[in-house]
Amino acid sequence: xxxxxxxxxxxxxxxxxxxxxxxxxxxxxxxxxxxxxxxxxxxxxxxxxxxxxxxxxxxxxxxxxxxxxxxxxxxxxxxxxxxxxxxxxxxxxxxxxxxxxxxxxxxxxxxxxxx
Amino acid sequence: xxxxxxxxxxxxxxxxxxxxxxxxxxxxxxxxxxxxxxxxxxxxxxxxxxxxxxxxxxxxxxxxxxxxxxxxxxxxxxxxxxxxxxxxxxxxxxxxxxxxxxxxxxxxxxxxxxxxxxxxxxxxxxxxxxxxxxxxxxxxxxxxxxxxxxxxxxxxxxxxxxxxxxx
Amino acid sequence: xxxxxxxxxxxxxxxxxxxxxxxxxxxxxxxxxxxxxxxxxxxxxxxxxxxxxxxxxxxxxxxxxxxxxxxxxxxxxxxxxxxxxxxxxxxxxxxxxxxxxxxxxxxxxxxxxxxxxxxxxxxxxxxxxxxxxxxxxxxxxxxxxxxxxxxxxxxxxxxxxxxxxxxxxxxxxxxxxxxxxxxxxx
Numbered sequence: 424x425x426x427x428x429x430x431x432x433x434x435x436x437x438x439x440x441x442x443x444x445x446x447x448x449x450x451x452x453x454x455x456x457x458x459x460x461x462x463x464x465x466x467x468x469x470x471x472x473x474x475x476x477x478x479x480x481x482x483x484x485x486x487x488x489x490x491x492x493x494x495x496x497x498x499x500x501x502x503x504x505x506x507x508x509x510x511x512x513x514x515x516x517x518x519x520x521x522x523x524x525x526x527x528x529x530x531x532x533x534x535x536x537x538x
Numbered sequence: 539x540x541x542x543x544x545x546x547x548x549x550x551x552x553x554x555x556x557x558x559x560x561x562x563x564x565x566x567x568x569x570x571x572x573x574x575x576x577x578x579x580x581x582x583x584x585x586x587x588x589x590x591x592x593x594x595x596x597x598x599x600x601x602x603x604x605x606x607x608x609x610x611x612x613x614x615x616x617x618x619x620x621x622x623x624x625x626x627x628x629x630x631x632x633x634x635x636x637x638x639x640x641x642x643x644x645x646x647x648x649x650x651x652x653x654x655x656x657x658x659x660x661x662x663x664x665x666x667x668x669x670x671x672x673x674x675x676x677x678x679x680x681x682x683x684x685x686x687x688x689x690x691x692x693x694x695x696x697x698x699x700x701x702x703x704x705x
Numbered sequence: 706x707x708x709x710x711x712x713x714x715x716x717x718x719x720x721x722x723x724x725x726x727x728x729x730x731x732x733x734x735x736x737x738x739x740x741x742x743x744x745x746x747x748x749x750x751x752x753x754x755x756x757x758x759x760x761x762x763x764x765x766x767x768x769x770x771x772x773x774x775x776x777x778x779x780x781x782x783x784x785x786x787x788x789x790x791x792x793x794x795x796x797x798x799x800x801x802x803x804x805x806x807x808x809x810x811x812x813x814x815x816x817x818x819x820x821x822x823x824x825x826x827x828x829x830x831x832x833x834x835x836x837x838x839x840x841x842x843x844x845x846x847x848x849x850x851x852x853x854x855x856x857x858x859x860x861x862x863x864x865x866x867x868x869x870x871x872x873x874x875x876x877x878x879x880x881x882x883x884x885x886x887x888x889x890x891x
Binding site: 584 | 752852863
């Protein structure tokens with residue numbers, strides 16, 4: 424059930440990317456898709472009644488091994504979020520350039536104004 | 539006197555002056571204790587960049603640029619990346635393979651700040667790199683462009699697009 | 706249970722962000738979705754990611770607002786042509802339908818792959834403290850076991866920031882101005 428809802432969130436982002444005309448809306452759709460994929464990776468690694476994969480000195484090792492959630496997707500997602508920020512900055516800078524050149528965020532207008 | 543007029547209102551400036559130090563301290567804590575508590579180089583670096591973003595928003599562009607100009611920021615960015623790469627290559631020379639943890643940690647050192655071999659060094663390098671690059675992109679993207687876009691040029695463009703639309 | 710509520714709220718926020726006409730409220734809705742995502746990470750026992758998501762979300766919001774607020778065209782007018790919209794919706798629905806069989810292959814929620822025998826994540830949990838000495842297993846995966854990946858990702862971040870700087874540089878702006886003048890003379 425959680426996976427299906429997460430997939431639905433991804434589809435909302437895809438819908439925004441393919442149907443919207445405004446460049447800012449398209450960037451927002453990209454951001455939503457990125458959220459959905461990050462959340463999906465973390466959902467796969469979750470263990471019921473789990474604990475965070477961080478040891479303390481008083482914790483029992485065997486208990487920790489039995490209960491801790493998957494650390495591998497967390498390590499991948501933590502970099503993926505920062506990279507998502509870099510992609511967002513790149514996309515926004517391209518959008519600003521397009522706005523300066525054509526005076527609009529509308530992609531249909533930009534197609535008409537080509538040249 | 540002129541400097542006082544830039545940026546947001548006095549309330550925002552005073553509160554910013556109070557809390558900026560604490561935010562910077564929290565960012566440094568997150569970076570240094572990244573191998574013991576939640577955190578690490580990536581979030582710590584972004585928090586350190588957030589300090590400068592807060593300064594930019596409340597005081598205007600000149601105040602943070604005086605403390606950290608963009609040349610120094612790009613140098614810090616490259617320095618962090620180079621330290622990170624150097625740690626990897628040192629693993630190749632001092633131990634057997636690339637990016638090996640060449641400082642061994644003994645069991646009595648667990649859960650202390652000085653443990654985990656090269657991981658704190660890598661955390662510091664990544665914190666520097668991420669913080670400097672995000673500060674740089676914020677300065678370029680959000681502040682420089684909005685000011686430097688000429689209003690007349692905008693109007694001219696709008697006229698031109700309007701004319702073409704009528705055709 | 707909390708995850709389901711958070712996911713439904715996130716989907717509602719995403720719908721509002723895509724459908725509202727005002728660009729500023731759309732950006733703010735995306736911010737709400739990001740903070741709900743941060744809460745979801747906290748419930749899923751991933752505090753590292755919750756911190757990162759929260760801070761990055763704040764900065765991304767600032768950048769998006771500064772990028773859209775000073776432009777005069779803040780209202781979206783109209784939709785695409787009916788035919789194009791129909792085709793796009795059809796594509797989205799087809800992707801959804803074709804993806805349904807893959808949900809059967811996923812592990813059940815709450816029972817990840819690492820609970821079954823010898824997986825690599827199990828190895829990290831078991832040997833992480835002894836091999837690296839870091840108490841935070843996520844950091845030990847990030848900076849010791851998989852340092853190659855982190856190096857590659859640092860390179861990607863560097864490249865994307867470099868691309869943003871190259872696009873927004875001043876000299877190219879001047880060139881564009883000169884080009885416009887030439888066009889005006891014609």
